[in-house]
Amino acid sequence: MDSIEIKQFPKFLWLLQVAYVSVILLANWFDIRIIEIGPIATDAGTLIFPFTFLLSDLITEVYGYKFARRAIWTGLAFNFIFLIYAQIIVHFPSPDYAIAANAKFDSLMECNFRIIIASTISYLLSEPINSYIMAKLKIRTKGKFMSFRFVASTFIASFFDSFIFGTIAFYGIIPGSELIKFNAAMWLIKVAVEVFGLIFSLKLAMKLKEFEGIDMYDTKTNFSIFKLDASYAADANKYMKEK
Numbered sequence: 001m002d003s004i005e006i007k008q009f010p011k012f013l014w015l016l017q018v019a020y021v022s023v024i025l026l027a028n029w030f031d032i033r034i035i036e037i038g039p040i041a042t043d044a045g046t047l048i049f050p051f052t053f054l055l056s057d058l059i060t061e062v063y064g065y066k067f068a069r070r071a072i073w074t075g076l077a078f079n080f081i082f083l084i085y086a087q088i089i090v091h092f093p094s095p096d097y098a099i100a101a102n103a104k105f106d107s108l109m110e111c112n113f114r115i116i117i118a119s120t121i122s123y124l125l126s127e128p129i130n131s132y133i134m135a136k137l138k139i140r141t142k143g144k145f146m147s148f149r150f151v152a153s154t155f156i157a158s159f160f161d162s163f164i165f166g167t168i169a170f171y172g173i174i175p176g177s178e179l180i181k182f183n184a185a186m187w188l189i190k191v192a193v194e195v196f197g198l199i200f201s202l203k204l205a206m207k208l209k210e211f212e213g214i215d216m217y218d219t220k221t222n223f224s225i226f227k228l229d230a231s232y233a234a235d236a237n238k239y240m241k242e243k
Contacts, residue, residue: 010063010212010214011211012211013059013067013212016055016058016071017059017071019051019055020074020075021074021075023048023051023055024049024075024079024123025078025082026045027045027046027119028045028079028082028115028116028119029045030043030044030045030048031044031046031049031119033045041181041185042182042185043169046185046189046190047189049190050191050194052075052127053127053130053157053158053194054150054154054193054194054201056071056072057131057149057153057194058201058204058208059071059131060131060134060135061134061138061146061150062208062209062214062216063214064217064218064221064232064236065131065134065135065218065221066221066229066230066231068134069225069230070230072123072127072128072131073228075123075127076123076124079116079119079123082116083116087113090105090106090109115169118164118167118168119165121164122161122165122168124225125160126158127161128225129153129156129157130154133149133152133153133156133157134150135221135223137153138217139218143215143217143238146202147198147202150194150198150201151198154194155194158194161187161190162183162184162186162190165186166179166183166186167179167183170182209239214237214239215238215239216236216238217237217238218236219236220233
């Protein structure tokens, strides 16, 4: 067999997964803040959330869809921990000297509850779509046109993410016509971050493949989001075949 054995413990996979989950939590925390960038209005989380697509692209491209799927479920789990913990602490009584300050924080958490629900629903749809498209396009293109695959997957997945999230989170808060513009702005910003990040992400993908000796193809993968296995046959790793 001319493929090499897959490393049991890739050295940088854990770092990408931790970064992925951290970005999700940061985006949820800042989603409540509406900002203006020139003529464009968007939520602050939109500036950092696109990095989840970039990171899941890297995980899928190098280590395979199965590991990206695990990262998606891990991100969801910590999302719920964040949500549950926030709802617990706002129901604790406040000392007299902290009532005013805590009231502001509690109000923020109550508003953020809707944001997190919206984020969770859009996340569960868009993130699997992103990784699925990445994995399928890699097979179709035989590993070529990496930049196209990164952008195409984000272009499609971020459309669903932006319009589902924005509608659930801000319907009734932002007027109808403005909400459409708001959602479109989020979509374009996410795609733009992916495009501008290509210089970094493409080089990093190649370096990771070289360092790890891994370049996974999901030709025999069951793409159900409810599967959690991450085992691959040795011939799924095409790294040696491309050298």
